[in-house]
Each structure stands twice: as C-alpha cells, then as structure tokens.
Amino acid sequence: MSEESAPKRARLDRRVIVDAILRLAREEPHARVTFKRLGEALGVDATAMYRHFRNKEELTRAALDRLSAIAVAEAEASGGGWRERLEAHLLRIAELSLEHPSIAAEGAILDPAGPGDVAGDEFVLARLSEAGLDGAELIRAYAAVSGFALAQSAAMAQEVMARRGAARDGSIPWISGFGSVELSDFPLVSRHRDALLAIDGMAVYRAGVSAILDSVA
Amino acid sequence: MSEESAPKRARLDRRVIVDAILRLAREEPHARVTFKRLGEALGVDATAMYRHFRNKEELTRAALDRLSAIAVAEAEASGGGWRERLEAHLLRIAELSLEHPSIAAEGAILDPAGPGDVAGDEFVLARLSEAGLDGAELIRAYAAVSGFALAQSAAMAQEVMARRGAARDGSIPWISGFGSVELSDFPLVSRHRDALLAIDGMAVYRAGVSAILDSVA
DNA sequence: ACCTGAACACCGTTCAAGT
DNA sequence: ACCTGAACACCGTTCAAGT
Numbered sequence: 234m235s236e237e238s239a240p241k242r243a244r245l246d247r248r249v250i251v252d253a254i255l256r257l258a259r260e261e262p263h264a265r266v267t268f269k270r271l272g273e274a275l276g277v278d279a280t281a282m283y284r285h286f287r288n289k290e291e292l293t294r295a296a297l298d299r300l301s302a303i304a305v306a307e308a309e310a311s312g313g314g315w316r317e318r319l320e321a322h323l324l325r326i327a328e329l330s331l332e333h334p335s336i337a338a339e340g341a342i343l344d345p346a347g348p349g350d351v352a353g354d355e356f357v358l359a360r361l362s363e364a365g366l367d368g369a370e371l372i373r374a375y376a377a378v379s380g381f382a383l384a385q386s387a388a389m390a391q392e393v394m395a396r397r398g399a400a401r402d403g404s405i406p407w408i409s410g411f412g413s414v415e416l417s418d419f420p421l422v423s424r425h426r427d428a429l430l431a432i433d434g435m436a437v438y439r440a441g442v443s444a445i446l447d448s449v450a
Numbered sequence: 451m452s453e454e455s456a457p458k459r460a461r462l463d464r465r466v467i468v469d470a471i472l473r474l475a476r477e478e479p480h481a482r483v484t485f486k487r488l489g490e491a492l493g494v495d496a497t498a499m500y501r502h503f504r505n506k507e508e509l510t511r512a513a514l515d516r517l518s519a520i521a522v523a524e525a526e527a528s529g530g531g532w533r534e535r536l537e538a539h540l541l542r543i544a545e546l547s548l549e550h551p552s553i554a555a556e557g558a559i560l561d562p563a564g565p566g567d568v569a570g571d572e573f574v575l576a577r578l579s580e581a582g583l584d585g586a587e588l589i590r591a592y593a594a595v596s597g598f599a600l601a602q603s604a605a606m607a608q609e610v611m612a613r614r615g616a617a618r619d620g621s622i623p624w625i626s627g628f629g630s631v632e633l634s635d636f637p638l639v640s641r642h643r644d645a646l647l648a649i650d651g652m653a654v655y656r657a658g659v660s661a662i663l664d665s666v667a
Numbered sequence: 668a669c670c671t672g673a674a675c676a677c678c679g680t681t682c683a684a685g686t
Numbered sequence: 687a688c689c690t691g692a693a694c695a696c697c698g699t700t701c702a703a704g705t
Contacts, residue, residue: 245669267697278671280699289698341558341605342612346629351636354625354646358638372645373653376624377661380654384601388558395559407593408571412563419568421575428589429571436590437597444594445658447665462688484678495690497680506679671704678697685690 245277247285247295254296258333262393266335294343296336300329302349305356315363316446322356323382327438330386337390341383354379364449374449381441389434407432462494464502464512471513475550479610483552511560513553517546519566522573532580533663539573540599544655547603551610558604571596581666591666598658606651624649 253275257266264270268289272279286292308322330337345353354375361374392405408429416423470492474483481487485506489496503509525539547554562570571592578591609622625646633640 265697268699269697280672280701281670283699284669341601342608344624344626346625346627346631348631351628351631351633351639355636355639358642362638369645372642372649373657374661375646376649376654377657380602380605380624381598381658384558384605385597387605388597388601391559407561407597408563409561410563411568414563414565414568416568419572421579422568422572425575425589428586429592432589432593437593440590440594441598441658441662444591444665445661448661482678485680486678497682497691498689500680501688669705671702673700673702675700676698679695681692681694683690683692686688 245275245281245285250275250282250285250292251296251299254292255299255333255336258296258336262332262334264335265394290343293336293339294347296333297340297343297345298347298349300333300336300349301326301345301347301353304329305349305352308356315360316450319357319360319378320442320446322353322360323378323442324439326353326382327386327389327435330390331393334390334393337386338394339387340390341387345383361449366449374445377445378442378449381445382438385434385438385441389438392434405434406430407434407437462492462498462502467492467499467502467509468512468516471509472516472550472553475513475553479549479551481552482611507560510553510556511564513550514557514560514562515564515566517550517554517566518543518562518564518570521546522566522569525573532577533667536574536577536595537659537663539570539577540595540659541656543570543599544603544606544652547607548610551607554607555604555611557607558601562600578666583666591662594662595659595666598662599655602651602655602658606655609651622651623647624651624654 250271254266254271257271257274261270268279268282272281275281282292286295304322304325307325308318311318311321313321330340345351357375357379358371361371361378366374389405396405396409410430411422411426416426422429467488471483471488474488474491478487485496485499489498492498499509503512521539521542524542525535528535528538530538547557562568574592574596575588578588578595583591606622613622613626627647628639628643633643639646
C-alpha cells in the first residue's frame with residue numbers, strides 16, 4: 234500500500250522487492266511474474282534483483298513467507314473455538330493464494346522455512362492441541378491439514394494462471410468438461426455429471442478441510 | 451517396454467509420443483521434459499510433435515491421462531472392501547506420479563477430461579457409493595479425496611523435480627529445516643521439531659487420505 | 668556498494684521449405 | 687502427409703563495466 238504502481242526509482246532492498254512482486258501478482262493475476270516485469274515496476278534493470286536475492290526461488294520463497302505472515306497475523310486476532318479459528322485461517326490462506334496466483338502457484342514446491350511459515354505451523358499446531366491432540370496424532374493431523382491447504386491452494390493458483398477466464402474467488406471449474414469421452418461407459422459419472430461439473434476449486438478446498446477436521450473431532 | 455531408449459527413427463503417432471515422454475520422465479526424474487529432448491529420444495526434430503499435438507499442454511494432458519488409465523486398470527483388478535481398494539488406488543496414483551515427476555508435476559493444473567481420467571473418477575465414485583454415500587455427500591467426498599490426491603501428488607512430483615537429492619519413494623522432507631528462524635518464539639514447533647522434520651511427502655499423503663476416508667466412514 | 672546492459676544457454680511455438 | 691530447420695519472442699542467470 235505504501236508504493237504506487239507507477240515506475241518509481243526506489244532504493245532497493247528485500248522488503249521493497251517483495252512488496253513489488255506481490256503487488257504485481259495481485260494486479261496481473263494471469264501473467265507470470267518475471268524479473269523483467271518486476272524491474273519495470275520498480276524502475277530498475279531486470280538483473281538488479283540479483284544483488285538482493287540469490288535467485289528467483291529465494292525471492293519467491295520470501296514472498297510466500299510474507300503471505301503466510303499476513304494470514305497468521307489475522308488469524309491470531311480472530312476469536313472462536315479451535316475449529317472455527319483454524320478453518321478461518323486455512324480459508325484465508327486459500328484467498329491470499331487466489332489473490333496472488335503467480336506467487337502462490339509455487340507454494341507447494343518451496344518448503345516453508347521462513348519466520349512467517351513457521352508462525353503458520355505454530356498456529357495450526359496450537360489449534361490442534363486445543364482440540365486435544367498430542368504426539369503422533371498431532372503430527373499426523375498437522376501434516377494432513379497443512380499439506381492439503383498448501384497443495385490445494387497452489388493447485389488453485391496454478392489454475393487461475395493457466396485458464397484465462399478463471400475468477401479470483403476460487404470459482405474455477407474443477408472439471409471443465411468431459412470432452413469426447415463416451416460417458417455411457419461410466420454410469421456414476423453420467424448420473425452425477427452436472428454435480429461434478431459444478432464442483433469448483435474452493436468447493437474442493439472446503440470439502441477437504443471439513444473432512445480432515447471432522448476426523449480430528 | 452516395447453521401445454528402447456536409443457534414438458530410433460520411428461513413425462510418429464500420439465501413442466508413440468506419449469510412450470516416449472513417459473519413458474523420458476521415468477528415466478530422468480530431475481530433468482524437465484522438453485520438446486528438444488523428446489525429439490532426440492524419438493530421433494526426430496523437436497518441432498515434429500506439433501503435427502500430432504496442438505501444444506505442450508495437450509501432450510502433457512495425454513500423458514497424464516495414460517497414467518490415470520494405468521492406475522485404474524490395476525485398481526479394477528484389485529480385491530477387498532471399498533476402503534481398501536480406494537486407498538490402494540490413491541496410493542498407486544501417488545507412486546505413478548513419483549515415477550514420472552516431470553509429467554505429474556503438471557497434474558494439478560490440467561483438468562482431467564480424458565478417458566483414463568474419467569475412468570478414475572468412476573472408480574472413486576463407485577467405491578464411495580459402496581461406502582453408502584449418495585447425492586451431495588457423495589460429490590463432497592469425491593471432491594475432497596480426488597482433489598487431495600491430485601494436488602498432493604503433483605506437489606510431491608514438483609518437489610522431486612526441484613530438489614536434486616529427492617528420492618522417488620516419496621521420502622521427500624516436507625520441511626527441510628527451520629533455517630535462521632528463532633524457534634524459541636514458537637513453543638509447539640520447538641517441542642515437536644524432530645517429528646516435524648521427519649514428515650515426508652508420502653506421510654502427508656497417507657495422513658490426508660486416512661483423515662478424509664475416516665470422515666467418510 | 669549498487670545498478671546496468673550485453674551476453675549466454677535455454678524454452679515453446681510458428682512457418683516456409685523440403686521430401 | 688509428414689518432418690526439417692531457421693526464426694521469433696521470450697525466460698533466468700552471469701559478469702564485466704559503469705557510477
């Protein structure tokens with residue numbers, strides 16, 4: 234919010250670059266983020282970023298960490314029971330991913346090792362502990378829930394990038410059609426055809442989160 | 451199995467090309483599949499593929515569909531109860547993804563609209579129907595379970611490609627380390643540090659599948 | 668110390684030309 | 687009909703040169 238989108242010659246540092254890459258991801262959800270476009274937005278040469286980040290992966294990791302930090306900060310201010318707070322947090326992660334598709338698309342690849350990521354882990358572990366889990370059960374539930382949230386968020390972000398018309402609210406058709414497949418060979422798919430085509434990314438996300446948390450409770 | 455890896459001048463068709471791209475993905479799990487390398491493997495020019503597939507996405511989609519068809523064929527021959535068969539099928543999808551990382555990494559993006567994909571949907575719906583689900587419940591469970599399987603398989607495949615040392619059996623650390631993060635700020639992460647670092651991709655996969663199927667049962 | 672700009676080694680894709 | 691090969695518009699990354 235402190236920066237405008239007009240090319241402005243700014244003194245670079247890691248924070249300014251991460252601001253810029255997230256803004257770019259937000260404003261042009263269907264375009265890949267490249268060093269060239271990032272440089273244009275910052276009014277510097279495309280290769281200037283290499284003074285501040287070893288490579289694109291390190292920059293992307295820093296941007297993802299920032300998104301995680303934002304989600305945690307909001308989640309910690311939230312009220313309610315463990316499940317309510319955890320669901321709200323996981324939903325927020327999906328929303329932030331959909332708002333920054335070109336960044337979030339990498340989310341499932343880069344391992345979460347920054348301060349924001351670890352704060353997210355702590356939040357999830359705290360809620361699951363409140364739910365009464367501990368030991369191996371706690372770790373298993375943590376793995377299921379955060380693995381699902383990360384992988385599914387990244388998948389939705391990738392869809393937003395790949396499909397030109399995809400909306401940012403998660404209403405991306407999960408199955409866009411059955412093409413030339415002869416559906417009469419598949420009775421259940423035939424019978425539930427319309428319901429299957431109506432599934433969108435966010436519905437998958439909610440269904441998965443609910444199912445996993447049901448099993449916790 | 452019918453083709454050798456030595457450059458062999460073959461008459462091209464879609465089946466031969468899909469054979470070759472899967473073989474390449476299997477033999478060089480850490481390398482991206484490019485038209486150049488595919489052309490070398492087939493003994494043709496890199497651009498020869500464009501006569502048979504509109505673009506790389508269509509080729510990748512065909513390869514993913516083939517993997518899905520393989521998994522379904524095996525699953526249909528399997529025995530046991532609905533849960534046993536469904537778990538075996540989902541596990542096989544993950545295994546095939548890990549064996550073909552460069553292809554499976556795209557799995558979460560491209561929507562499953564080929565005959566093999568639809569056969570997979572039918573299999574999952576059939577098992578969940580046996581479990582007693584129908585209507586909205588059935589669709590919700592289908593979305594949760596197949597969304598998780600696809601997204602998580604793709605995420606694991608992406609990790610195999612990104613990390614040079616990653617094994618093909620899914621033993622990819624989910625969190626590779628906590629870097630320079632001051633863990634004393636995060637009591638639960640600190641307390642479960644070793645258990646968290648011991649989580650691997652396949653453990654996340656199994657935990658997620660179990661949790662979702664628990665909620666079905 | 669920090670940024671520039673040329674250069675390199677790749678990509679997917681198009682298209683006129685060959686056979 | 688099918689494949690070739692040059693060409694194009696991109697990528698990330700390196701590195702010597704500027705200031």
